[in-house]
Amino acid sequence: MTKDKRLAKRHRSEKIFKFYGLLSIFISLLFVLVLVNNIFSKGTSAFTKTVIETEVFYNQDLLDLEYGASKDEILDADFFDVTIESLLLIYPTNGLDEEKQLINLFSTDVEIEIKSKFLNNNDFIGKKVIIELTASDDIDQLHKGNYPRDLPEDRRRISDFQLKIFDKLVENGNIKKTFNNYFFTKGDSRDPELAGIGGALVGSFYSILICLLLSFPIAVLASIYLEEFAPKNRITDFIEININNLAAVPSIVYGLLALQILLSTIHLPRSTPLVAGITLALMTLPRIIIPCRASLKAVPPSIREGALAVGASKFQSVFHHVVPLALPGTLSGTIIGLAQALGETAPLILIGMVAFVVDIPSSPIDPSASLPVQVYLWSESAERGFVEKTSATIMILLSFLIVMNFLAVYLRQKFEKRWN
Amino acid sequence: MNLTLVLLIIIFSFSCFFYGRSKSRSISLENNYKLNALPKFYGYYLVLWCSLPSLVFLFVWTLFEPIVIKSIILKIAADQGLVMQDQNTANLIYEKIKAIYLGTYFGDVDNLLKQSTLSYAKFKNIFTNSKVVFVFVIVIASIIYALKKIKNNNKARDDVEIILKGLLFISSLIAILTTLGIIFSLLFESIKFFSVINIFDYLFGTNWSPQRAFVRDASTITSAEYEELKDAFGFVPLIAGTAFIALIAMLVAVPVGLFSGIYMAEYATRKVRRISKPFIEILAGIPTVVYGFFAALTVGPFFRQIGENFGLTVSSESALAAGLIMGIMIIPYISSLSDDVINSVPQSLRDGSYAIGATKSETIKKVVIPAALPGIIGSILLAVSRAIGETMIVVMAAGLAANLTINPLDSTTTITTQIVMILIGDQEFDSPKTQSAFALGLTLFVATLILNYIALRVVKKYREKYD
Numbered sequence: 061m062t063k064d065k066r067l068a069k070r071h072r073s074e075k076i077f078k079f080y081g082l083l084s085i086f087i088s089l090l091f092v093l094v095l096v097n098n099i100f101s102k103g104t105s106a107f108t109k110t111v112i113e114t115e116v117f118y119n120q121d122l123l124d125l126e127y128g129a130s131k132d133e134i135l136d137a138d139f140f141d142v143t144i145e146s147l148l149l150i151y152p153t154n155g156l157d158e159e160k161q162l163i164n165l166f167s168t169d170v171e172i173e174i175k176s177k178f179l180n181n182n183d184f185i186g187k188k189v190i191i192e193l194t195a196s197d198d199i200d201q202l203h204k205g206n207y208p209r210d211l212p213e214d215r216r217r218i219s220d221f222q223l224k225i226f227d228k229l230v231e232n233g234n235i236k237k238t239f240n241n242y243f244f245t246k247g248d249s250r251d252p253e254l255a256g257i258g259g260a261l262v263g264s265f266y267s268i269l270i271c272l273l274l275s276f277p278i279a280v281l282a283s284i285y286l287e288e289f290a291p292k293n294r295i296t297d298f299i300e301i302n303i304n305n306l307a308a309v310p311s312i313v314y315g316l317l318a319l320q321i322l323l324s325t326i327h328l329p330r331s332t333p334l335v336a337g338i339t340l341a342l343m344t345l346p347r348i349i350i351p352c353r354a355s356l357k358a359v360p361p362s363i364r365e366g367a368l369a370v371g372a373s374k375f376q377s378v379f380h381h382v383v384p385l386a387l388p389g390t391l392s393g394t395i396i397g398l399a400q401a402l403g404e405t406a407p408l409i410l411i412g413m414v415a416f417v418v419d420i421p422s423s424p425i426d427p428s429a430s431l432p433v434q435v436y437l438w439s440e441s442a443e444r445g446f447v448e449k450t451s452a453t454i455m456i457l458l459s460f461l462i463v464m465n466f467l468a469v470y471l472r473q474k475f476e477k478r479w480n
Numbered sequence: 481m482n483l484t485l486v487l488l489i490i491i492f493s494f495s496c497f498f499y500g501r502s503k504s505r506s507i508s509l510e511n512n513y514k515l516n517a518l519p520k521f522y523g524y525y526l527v528l529w530c531s532l533p534s535l536v537f538l539f540v541w542t543l544f545e546p547i548v549i550k551s552i553i554l555k556i557a558a559d560q561g562l563v564m565q566d567q568n569t570a571n572l573i574y575e576k577i578k579a580i581y582l583g584t585y586f587g588d589v590d591n592l593l594k595q596s597t598l599s600y601a602k603f604k605n606i607f608t609n610s611k612v613v614f615v616f617v618i619v620i621a622s623i624i625y626a627l628k629k630i631k632n633n634n635k636a637r638d639d640v641e642i643i644l645k646g647l648l649f650i651s652s653l654i655a656i657l658t659t660l661g662i663i664f665s666l667l668f669e670s671i672k673f674f675s676v677i678n679i680f681d682y683l684f685g686t687n688w689s690p691q692r693a694f695v696r697d698a699s700t701i702t703s704a705e706y707e708e709l710k711d712a713f714g715f716v717p718l719i720a721g722t723a724f725i726a727l728i729a730m731l732v733a734v735p736v737g738l739f740s741g742i743y744m745a746e747y748a749t750r751k752v753r754r755i756s757k758p759f760i761e762i763l764a765g766i767p768t769v770v771y772g773f774f775a776a777l778t779v780g781p782f783f784r785q786i787g788e789n790f791g792l793t794v795s796s797e798s799a800l801a802a803g804l805i806m807g808i809m810i811i812p813y814i815s816s817l818s819d820d821v822i823n824s825v826p827q828s829l830r831d832g833s834y835a836i837g838a839t840k841s842e843t844i845k846k847v848v849i850p851a852a853l854p855g856i857i858g859s860i861l862l863a864v865s866r867a868i869g870e871t872m873i874v875v876m877a878a879g880l881a882a883n884l885t886i887n888p889l890d891s892t893t894t895i896t897t898q899i900v901m902i903l904i905g906d907q908e909f910d911s912p913k914t915q916s917a918f919a920l921g922l923t924l925f926v927a928t929l930i931l932n933y934i935a936l937r938v939v940k941k942y943r944e945k946y947d
Contacts, residue, residue, distance in 0.1 A: 081743025310869025403767025
């Protein structure tokens with residue numbers, strides 16, 4: 061082999077090596093894009109829902125209500141007959157089976173929707189009113205184009221008869237898409253069209269709030285001690301080793317800890333944001349202490365010495381001068397720790413947050429779900445409608461995380477002093 | 481009750497701050513001497529004296545009150561003729577009495593129980609009242625003591641700082657407490673588990689099917705039952721599955737992560753670095769449940785489809801899908817750590833290599849990587865410990881049945897998956913099935929601890945070499 065050839069070969073291998081590096085970065089970036097694209101393309105449709113415009117006749121005879129009936133009377137009244145009568149007028153049916161199929165086009169809450177409309181306008185009595193009623197999940201998915209209609213009938217959840225009605229309704233312009241308010245205001249449900257993340261949002265909020273209240277002060281105090289006051293001895297070393305190890309303990313182990321100590325030993329209420337918050341706080345603590353210490357360490361000794369030189373005590377030098385300077389780094393570390401806690405799922409499953417909770421929790425000691433657990437729960441459900449709901453929940457979760465991370469970066473870049 | 485007391489103490493303490501501050505000022509004006517500390521320190525001093533002793537007292541009291549009441553009530557009940565053969569029935573009777581008191585008991589209540597409930601109510605009342613009295617006495621006594629100290633113009637700042645320092649120290653102890661809590665809670669149940677299942681049957685058994693131990697009281701187990709039971713808790717398929725999925729993850733993450741790290745450290749311009757580094761770190765910030773969802777709903781079925789096209793049977797919960805996605809999750813851990821490590825290799829080593837005519841890639845391969853190898857190995861070990869502790873991806877995308885297999889297209893299960901599957905929903909306590917989850921947790925904890933310890937040691941040693 062001549063010298064030139066060898067050199068060419070070496071240069072070629074140089075290029076190939078560099079290409080591998082670029083390729084690796086490209087793979088990571090590609091995956092981020094594929095993932096985000098996948099989630100968004102599945103999830104955006106969950107923010108709208110399909111409604112069927114229906115003429116509802118609030119027949120006084122069927123309702124058994126007077127003009128100007130009070131709220132309690134309306135709540136007690138039976139709207140079932142009115143509902144059935146009105147729905148059956150949409151399309152001519154023949155026999156009970158077809159009637160049932162027609163009614164199944166609507167969500168299971170259709171009677172409640174008709175009732176609540178009436179509650180707000182009780183002069184509807186005896187009138188025919190056009191109301192947008194939520195369609196069932198199958199119709200919703202069909203209308204959004206997520207449901208294959210060319211399957212043979214016995215493999216479809218929607219019958220030919222229902223398809224016929226659907227096509228007629230589309231033709232008449234009675235089927236519409238509107239903003240899915242249920243998705244944000246309702247709790248979990250077995251019916252995808254009625255399921256929402258309201259409960260999970262509130263549960264996550266309480267959990268993270270408790271996590272913040274517990275972990276932030278303790279982490280800051282602990283890192284101040286370790287960085288500024290701790291004597292160099294065995295105990296301090298031991299604490300340091302402990303913190304580093306705890307930061308690397310798998311999150312599920314914290315779930316076992318919470319199960320054994322918080323639930324079985326001190327009997328805190330299961331499935332509640334309180335327990336979730338404490339568990340997440342224990343998990344987040346070392347993850348906040350580490351960046352806190354780093355930002356305390358970054359404050360140059362001259363600051364401390366300056367304060368001491370003009371007669372401040374050690375405490376005053378730390379709390380008046382060092383801590384305020386380290387605060388941006390501390391806060392951004394805390395926010396990143398909380399963002400991790402917000403996405404944490406495994407320990408919450410162990411403390412029973414997977415319970416099926418329909419109500420929106422009104423306090424941290426009510427059973428509730430949280431956003432990531434809701435993702436897990438819905439991803440296990442078979443109904444087609446839950447796929448878009450899960451993706452949409454992930455979108456909400458990711459947007460919270462992005463906001464938190466941007467806030468952390470902003471705090472650091474805007475307020476942190478560079479010393480050099 | 482406790483909450484009201486705590487709130488009262490806190491509110492009272494806050495008002496003490498202002499009182500202490502102005503009191504010390506007025507004392508110094510009256511007696512015409514200079515204070516030993518700034519007035520506000522006397523305020524803090526009073527706050528600490530007002531709140532700490534009473535809060536500590538309240539805490540200890542709340543801790544011991546139920547125990548004391550219980551022993552008193554049980555003694556009275558025994559004197560009155562309630563029969564209690566052993567500790568368990570005694571506990572049961574006490575729980576009954578409490579339930580009657582709270583009005584949540586709907587069974588038959590005989591006269592003796594009624595009597596005991598009355599005395600329970602009486603003692604509960606006495607204890608609550610005396611608690612309040614004690615707390616007030618303590619608050620007042622400590623304030624009087626503190627005021628006396630302030631009058632003597634003590635060095636309030638030093639005292640306050642000593643207490644605050646103690647508070648700081650206690651906060652840093654929380655880390656040790658957490659570790660202890662983890663170890664004890666895992667050990668406690670694991671010991672119970674290993675008292676039923678022989679540890680060797682657990683470590684070397686090749687069959688994992690804990691559902692066989694369903695509803696079985698661990699304390700009354702016959703040897704015939706044990707023969708059947710010992711086969712249900714074999715750890716080997718779990719560690720094999722865990723290691724297998726972690727291996728697939730590493731096969732993805734190590735090359736991609738390492739090359740990304742090298743490119744970032746050696747080739748990338750500032751601009752490329754500034755943009756691509758946060759992008760790669762997004763991968764570390766995505767919650768694992770999202771990866772799990774993606775793996776289970778998109779990647780798994782996708783592989784299955786491809787497999788069908790080639791005439792292969794691919795499980796939709798294949799180890800390959802879970803491992804691949806886990807590998808992608810781990811890329812940023814390896815890339816950013818190896819980036820750091822490579823950056824800290826001294827420039828002089830590279831310059832020496834360039835000087836004898838090596839190209840950049842030759843320098844990296846022959847000089848930089850060997851120099852950075854310990855650090856890189858450390859980062860890989862940390863990533864492995866991440867992989868075996870990772871839960872949601874495998875729970876959602878890997879299988880539930882414990883198969884011993886080396887076919888990546890088959891489904892396998894992992895330690896973390898089994899912990900979740902055993903503990904999800906309602907658990908019956910004292911069943912070996914529930915306890916086995918804690919034994920698995922202990923195994924996982926020890927394994928990750930060892931890996932982390934070695935990794936941190938290696939990285940530290942390496943850092944010292946070039947610092």
